[in-house]
Amino acid sequence: MANVVRFSPRLDEPLALEFRPGPSDHNVLLQLLSEGRTAFNGIVFDPIGAQGAQEELRKEANRRLLETVLDPRFMELATPVGFTETRAAKLTWAGAEQHTPENLVGVLGRTKVEYLADFVVELGFSSVLAPSHFIQGPADPFFTVDLRLTEHLRLALDARGAGEVTIQYPLALPSTVFNDEHARTVLIREVRELPIDAVRLRVHPFGNHSGHVALLRYIQSARHLISMELPIIAERTGTVGLALLSFGAVSGLESGITYGDAFNMGALKLQRANVSGFVAPRVYLPELGVFVPKRAAKNMSLHSRLRSLVTCKNSACCHRGEDMIVNSRRHFVFSRMEEVSALNRPPVQQRPLEYLERMLRPATDRLARVLQVEIDDAQLKTKLEHERDKQAGWRATLGELAAQPVLAAPRTPTRRVMRRRQSARG
Numbered sequence: 001m002a003n004v005v006r007f008s009p010r011l012d013e014p015l016a017l018e019f020r021p022g023p024s025d026h027n028v029l030l031q032l033l034s035e036g037r038t039a040f041n042g043i044v045f046d047p048i049g050a051q052g053a054q055e056e057l058r059k060e061a062n063r064r065l066l067e068t069v070l071d072p073r074f075m076e077l078a079t080p081v082g083f084t085e086t087r088a089a090k091l092t093w094a095g096a097e098q099h100t101p102e103n104l105v106g107v108l109g110r111t112k113v114e115y116l117a118d119f120v121v122e123l124g125f126s127s128v129l130a131p132s133h134f135i136q137g138p139a140d141p142f143f144t145v146d147l148r149l150t151e152h153l154r155l156a157l158d159a160r161g162a163g164e165v166t167i168q169y170p171l172a173l174p175s176t177v178f179n180d181e182h183a184r185t186v187l188i189r190e191v192r193e194l195p196i197d198a199v200r201l202r203v204h205p206f207g208n209h210s211g212h213v214a215l216l217r218y219i220q221s222a223r224h225l226i227s228m229e230l231p232i233i234a235e236r237t238g239t240v241g242l243a244l245l246s247f248g249a250v251s252g253l254e255s256g257i258t259y260g261d262a263f264n265m266g267a268l269k270l271q272r273a274n275v276s277g278f279v280a281p282r283v284y285l286p287e288l289g290v291f292v293p294k295r296a297a298k299n300m301s302l303h304s305r306l307r308s309l310v311t312c313k314n315s316a317c318c319h320r321g322e323d324m325i326v327n328s329r330r331h332f333v334f335s336r337m338e339e340v341s342a343l344n345r346p347p348v349q350q351r352p353l354e355y356l357e358r359m360l361r362p363a364t365d366r367l368a369r370v371l372q373v374e375i376d377d378a379q380l381k382t383k384l385e386h387e388r389d390k391q392a393g394w395r396a397t398l399g400e401l402a403a404q405p406v407l408a409a410p411r412t413p414t415r416r417v418m419r420r421r422q423s424a425r426g
Contacts, residue, residue, distance in 0.1 A: 013412040014344045015245055016233060016252025018069065019333065020044040025257040026057040028329040033060050039337040041415055042067025042127070044254060048090050050123060058123065065417040067126050072116050074099065074131040074149075075172055075202075078142070079268040092119065099133075101141040109145060110152050117156035120165060126416050127166040128153070130196060134172040134204070134265050138186040147190060154195040164423065168233070169194060172202035172265070179217045184224050191228065198231040198413055201250065207262020208238025208291075212393035215240060216401065222249035223408065231413040236263040239289050243398060245343055246355035248409040255336050257329050261291075283325055284332040285310050286339065288370065289363035290387045296380045297325050305373050309366050314338065348409045352402040356395070364391045 017040040021029055029043060043061050047070060050058050061068050073091070076082025078099040088094045092115035097103065104112065113131060120128050130153060132146040150169060157165050169191060177183045178201075191199065206218060222244065225232055233252035234244050238261030241253040254260075283297035284290075287310060292300070300306045301322065312318040317334040324331040339359065346354045367388040375381045414422075 013414060013418070015340055016041045016231065016413045017337065017340045018042045018044055018067065018233070018252065018254045020071075020254055020256050020260055021049075021054065021057070022256065022258040022260075023049060023053065025329060026054040028257065028333055030057050030060060031330065032333060033057075033064060037334070037337070038064060038066060039341050040066075041252070041413065042069055044069045044071055044129075045125070047072055047119065048086065050125075058125075062124050062126070065420060067413075067416050068124070069127045069129065069168065070120055070123075070125040071129045072119075072131060074129075075133050075170065076268060078133050081268045092116075093131075101145045104131075104145050104149065109149050113149055113152045114156050117153060117160055117162070120157065121160045121162050125165065127168055127197070128157075129200065130167050130169040130194075132170050132172065134202075134268075135177075136174065137177045137180075137183050138190070143187075143190075147194065150194050150196065164419065166197035167195065168198040168200050169196045170200045170202055170235070172204070172263075174204050174265075175206060175214065175217070178203050178221050181224070184221060188225060188228055192230070196230065198233055198252075199225065199228065200233045200235050200254065201225075202235050202263045204263055204265040207236055207264070208240055209262055209390075210240060211390060212397035215243060215394060216397050219244065219247050219249040219401070222410075226408050226410045229411060232410040233413070236260050238262060240394070242339055242343065242359060243355060243394065245340065246351040247398065247401060248348060248351070248406040251410040251412040253340065257333060281328065283328045284335055286312070286335040287363065288367050288384075288387070289359070289391065290367075290384070292380060292383070294325055294328065296377055297328075298322075299377065300370075301325065303373070306370060309370055349406050352398070352406065356398060356402055360391065360395050360398070364388065364395055367391065 019029060019040060021043065043057065043066060045054060045058060045068065050070065058068055072093060073082060073087065077087065077094055080098065083098040088096065093112040095103065095112060116131065130150040132150065133142040135143045150167065154167060157163065171187065171191065201222065203218060206214060222232060231252060232250045233254055234241050234250040235254040236256065237244060237253065244250045245253060281294040282291045283294055285292060300310045312324040312331060317331055318324045342358065343351055343354060367384060371384055371388060
């Protein structure tokens with residue numbers, strides 16, 4: 001692996017946390033904003049929701065100078081599942097057919113980017129994801145097209161007086177490519193020359209389901225990207241994202257609320273008839289570091305020997321024990337904010353130990369205690385056993401990695417309110 005520059009994040013810029021609300025999640029974030037609970041950097045919006053059900057959330061986030069990030073869905077528009085009649089009708093940059101390198105090159109692509117820039121300015125977003133796609137490596141035809149589209153997006157925004165709008169580049173690729181040093185070196189060389197402000201990682205397949213080997217490789221590969229001297233934000237990683245933050249692999253997390261624990265490109269390549277939009281209700285148990293179905297969470301909270309191990313003890317989050325089940329979305333958002341805030345307190349070099357000793361080790365120990373109790377739900381027991389084994393693998397691997405000093409860490413994103421202050425100073 002190539003050497004990386006030594007870099008310590010600015011002390012006044014914390015690790016980043018963004019939420020990507022699903023179609024029914026905006027009210028949870030609006031409620032937290034009304035309470036002044038904004039221990040997160042910003043919100044990632046779907047373009048259709050941003051001008052529909054999530055419009056009030058977008059306006060309130062802008063008013064509070066939180067980052068409002070538009071995901072124009074260029075990656076999805078290049079897939080059978082992502083290019084829908086609804087998107088084609090409502091997104092001016094979608095066009096009449098599924099995106100390909102051929103219909104995004106030259107004037108065709110620049111026209112789509114112009115439409116995108118108009119939308120960003122009209123709705124007042126503070127940041128936009130670059131029009132990039134899932135690539136199979138540096139030689140992928142989409143990659144060259146994406147580079148040119150990103151350059152033109154910067155020009156288009158500047159021409160509209162939106163020079164303050166930042167561009168974040170989604171680097172979406174298979175883990176086999178991400179873990180290949182030569183491929184990474186080429187990608188770094190090209191991406192670092194772009195007029196962008198951050199890189200967002202979408203690695204397939206990776207997320208909360210990933211084992212210790214995949215986790216170690218992700219950390220090692222992401223550390224190589226530090227040489228770009230840009231903030232690095234991990235998307236769709238679930239709870240394992242906390243380990244990525246702790247071990248200097250990334251400087252920010254994007255978190256879903258109802259879903260979004262993993263990035264799996266395969267789902268976007270299925271025929272629409274095989275895709276279900278149903279998401280089963282679930283509850284986050286931060287003490288165990290796992291999600292369980294709502295019914296299971298309720299049964300566990302009523303069990304005399306399990307209640308103390310699973311019930312939320314933060315009165316600001318849950319006034320009563322059952323609040324974490326009834327208001328499971330709020331409980332999750334609050335818990336994730338608390339977890340990232342805890343990792344912000346120690347310096348970079350001490351974060352691995354903070355994560356291991358205050359998050360992962362207690363979770364694995366509590367899981368073991370839970371499994372000592374007779375659990376009637378066979379499906380739940382199997383799930384918890386799997387989580388115990390997975391976390392044990394994380395713990396052993398990261399314990400070895402923690403013995404090595406963290407010599408470099410990616411830059412943390414400059415918050416919108418700080419950019420505004422810097423601009424005011426001239």
